[in-house]
Amino acid sequence: MTNITELCPYPIIQAPMAGGITTPELVAAVSHAGGLGSLAAALLSPLQIIEQAEHVRRLTDKPFGMNLFVQSKPQIDFAEVESARQLLQPVLSALGWDKLPTPTRWCLDFEEQLDALIVARPAVASFTFDTLHGNQMQRLHDAGILVIGTATNLQETIVWQALGADAVCLQGIEAGGHRGTFIGAQRASNLSMLALLQYCAPHMQIPLIAAGGLMDGADIATALAAGAHMVQMGTAFLTTTEAGTSAVYRKRLLEAKSDTTRQTRAFSGRLARGLDNQFMQLMEAVAEQVPAYPIQNALTSSIRAHASKSNNTELMSLWAGQGVARCRDLAAAELIRVLVSEWHSAS
Ligand SMILES: Cc1cc2nc3c(=O)[nH]c(=O)nc-3n(C[C@H](O)[C@H](O)[C@H](O)COP(=O)(O)O)c2cc1C
Structure with a gap:
C-alpha cells in the first residue's frame, strides 16, 4: 500500500472537524490544492457518509480522508x-x-458508520477517542484504505503502531476541539505538540502527523524539523471560505487577538x-x-x-486551538498556497 506521505504533494492535512465544518467543498479544495482534505464523518449517518464522499469525488479526483469517533453504545x-x-x-x-x-x-452506531466508510472507500480513514477492535483494521486495509490513529501520549502511539496503523496523528495540548485520549486521564495527557513529538519519535517506525496550534508555514517547518512527516491543521481552516463555520463563530475566531x-x-x-x-x-x-x-x-x-x-x-x-489569534480569512486553496510558501521560506 502507498505510504501516507505520498498521497499528496504537500505534507499538510486539513483536520476533520465534525459539526458541518468540513464541507465536501472544503475537503475537495484542499486536496485539489495539494494538501489532504479530510471529511469529518463522526456525526453523519451511514447514508450521509456515502453521499458526502460521492460529493467530494464529484469535485475532485484527488485522494481525501474520512474520520470517525470510535465509540460503543453507552450504558x-x-x-x-x-x-x-x-x-x-x-x-x-x-x-x-x-x-x-x-x-x-x-450517539450514532459506530459499526454501521464504519461499514459505510468502507463502502465509501476514501484513501485514508482516521479514528479518534479509541482504537479499532477485532478485524476492523484488516477490513480497512483489505479495502485499500490507509489508517491514521489519533494519540495524545506515548502509550497510545505505541498501541496504534502495534495494531498496524499506517500513521499516527499526535495531538498536543494546544489542539482545538476534542482530543483522542483513550489511555489514562484526559487531563494527564498534557504535553505540547513539540514535546509529544520529540518524546514519541524515537519509538516510531510509521509516519507521525503533528497536530495542535499549527497556524502558518513556519509552524509547519518547526514540526517537520522535530520529526513529524506531516502536519494536521484544524483551526487554521475554520475561517477558510469553504468551511461550514457559521458567520457568528467565524467572526469570533477572526476577532480573537490572543489565546x-x-x-x-x-x-x-x-x-x-x-x-x-x-x-x-x-x-x-x-x-x-x-x-x-x-x-x-x-x-x-x-x-x-x-x-x-x-x-x-x-x-x-x-x-x-491555541493559535486562534492567527486565523486568516482566505479561500482554502489560497491558504494552502500561502502555507507552502511560508514553509519553504522558513526551511
Ligand atoms: C472545530 C473542530 C472540530 C474538530 N472535530 C474533530 C473530529 O471530528 N475528529 C477528529 O479526529 N478531530 C477533530 N478535531 C481535532 C483536529 O483533528 C485537530 O487535532 C486539531 O484541530 C489540531 O489543532 P488546531 O485546531 O490547533 O490546528 C476538531 C478540531 C476543531 C477545531
Whole structure:
C-alpha cells in the first residue's frame, strides 16, 4: 500500500472537524490544492457518509480522508442523567427554559458508520477517542484504505503502531476541539505538540502527523524539523471560505487577538478546547461532575442547536486551538498556497 506521505504533494492535512465544518467543498479544495482534505464523518449517518464522499469525488479526483469517533453504545444510568440535567440548571435559567428536552439518541452506531466508510472507500480513514477492535483494521486495509490513529501520549502511539496503523496523528495540548485520549486521564495527557513529538519519535517506525496550534508555514517547518512527516491543521481552516463555520463563530475566531481558549468537559463530557464563553463560565463549578461523552454531549445538543439557530455565541461550543489569534480569512486553496510558501521560506 502507498505510504501516507505520498498521497499528496504537500505534507499538510486539513483536520476533520465534525459539526458541518468540513464541507465536501472544503475537503475537495484542499486536496485539489495539494494538501489532504479530510471529511469529518463522526456525526453523519451511514447514508450521509456515502453521499458526502460521492460529493467530494464529484469535485475532485484527488485522494481525501474520512474520520470517525470510535465509540460503543453507552450504558445509560438514568439517575446520572437526572443529576446531569440538574447540573445544567444555570444554563437553562440563562435560556429561560424550565426543562431540558430529552435527546432523541445518545450517539450514532459506530459499526454501521464504519461499514459505510468502507463502502465509501476514501484513501485514508482516521479514528479518534479509541482504537479499532477485532478485524476492523484488516477490513480497512483489505479495502485499500490507509489508517491514521489519533494519540495524545506515548502509550497510545505505541498501541496504534502495534495494531498496524499506517500513521499516527499526535495531538498536543494546544489542539482545538476534542482530543483522542483513550489511555489514562484526559487531563494527564498534557504535553505540547513539540514535546509529544520529540518524546514519541524515537519509538516510531510509521509516519507521525503533528497536530495542535499549527497556524502558518513556519509552524509547519518547526514540526517537520522535530520529526513529524506531516502536519494536521484544524483551526487554521475554520475561517477558510469553504468551511461550514457559521458567520457568528467565524467572526469570533477572526476577532480573537490572543489565546482566549480553554479546555472544558462541560459541553460533551470529554475535554475539548474552545473559545471561552458564558456556557463554560456558567458550568465551570460543575464541569468535572458532568457525565462522560456521549451522554453529556447528547444532553447539551438541544442547547447548542438553539444557540446556533439564534446566533448566540455565548451558549454554543466555539472549538478552537491555541493559535486562534492567527486565523486568516482566505479561500482554502489560497491558504494552502500561502502555507507552502511560508514553509519553504522558513526551511
Ligand atoms: C472545530 C473542530 C472540530 C474538530 N472535530 C474533530 C473530529 O471530528 N475528529 C477528529 O479526529 N478531530 C477533530 N478535531 C481535532 C483536529 O483533528 C485537530 O487535532 C486539531 O484541530 C489540531 O489543532 P488546531 O485546531 O490547533 O490546528 C476538531 C478540531 C476543531 C477545531
